[in-house]
Ligand code: SF4
């Protein structure tokens with residue numbers, strides 16, 4: 226039985242968030258944390274101001290910490306590794322660093338002596354993950370409710386991709402170019418990480434071209450579950466997707482990482498569907514291609530097909546501040562500066578949209594944002 230607790234929380238006013246977090250955690254059956262060491266993984270992405278609705282709100286992080294302390298947690302650590310993680314990175318802009326200091330918990334630097342793990346469901350890909358995973362008793366995923374240009378929606382499982390230290394993330398798009406392949410990698414990482422609980426900040430969600438350039442949308446919800454697949458399933462339903470069209474949800478169900486929600490002790494996802502949520506259009510895969518043709522072709526052919534399906538990003542000269550973050554993160558060196566403008570080699574570009582995710586100036590348009 227997979228229980229998802231969904232409770233109302235209309236704003237980030239501290240007393241409202243604390244009440245909602247408590248209610249969600251209790252009714253979702255949060256694991257016993259007495260005398261345990263817990264690693265919290267909020268979505269910090271590229272550490273932006275919380276009013277932009279990109280990161281898990283600091284008040285949600287603070288309320289979770291307080292509830293865990295009240296329940297007897299021995300030690301609490303918080304960590305994330307943005308794609309362009311510089312040495313000594315601290316999530317100051319998002320307000321999470323302030324919470325860490327004020328609540329006297331610890332920051333976990335995932336680049337500090339990571340261990341190499343073999344990731345299942347992904348051709349035994351080897352990836353570094355924090356060695357801390359062996360030391361902590363429990364891992365909690367604290368995602369933000371957001372659309373995602375590549376994966377349609379982020380969520381509790383995708384949030385765990387941030388366990389992979391900084392620039393080890395973007396080359397994964399080269400090895401796993403289709404949405405389905407990338408979803409297998411995400412589910413494999415979640416299987417290795419063994420998160421035992423997730424709490425999602427859906428007070429202010431994101432719609433449109435997420436996870437970094439969409440629009441804030443007040444949804445007024447906190448969701449929690451011990452089953453990360455069930456939580457992501459409920460999120461997809463609220464956003465108006467058929468949940469099994471979201472590749473990470475479909476893969477999580479297929480691999481037995483979790484189940485579709487079967488119990489809602491509070492609000493029910495199907496009563497909260499926002500039909501006008503600005504979703505990313507789902508590209509239906511052709512069964513024939515995926516079941517019969519794809520397995521016989523690797524690498525170049527699959528990448529060629531992805532390029533035909535998705536548009537290369539468009540760079541807006543007038544908005545660009547030439548920070549070069551896009552150039553740093555591009556896994557295939559498709560970008561360079563020429564005459565003070567970022568130019569793209571469309572033949573090299575694998576349409577992973579990592580550049581779009583890190584651009585601080587909304588100077589990159591992808592897919593449906595690009596005028597035809
Ligand atoms: S240009 Fe952007 S979308 Fe294309 S490969 Fe580089 S990071 Fe990915």
Ligand code: SF4
Pocket residue numbers: 540544545546547548549550551552567580583584585586587588589
């Ligand atoms: S990340 Fe955005 S602002 Fe920075 S150089 Fe690239 S396009 Fe310009």
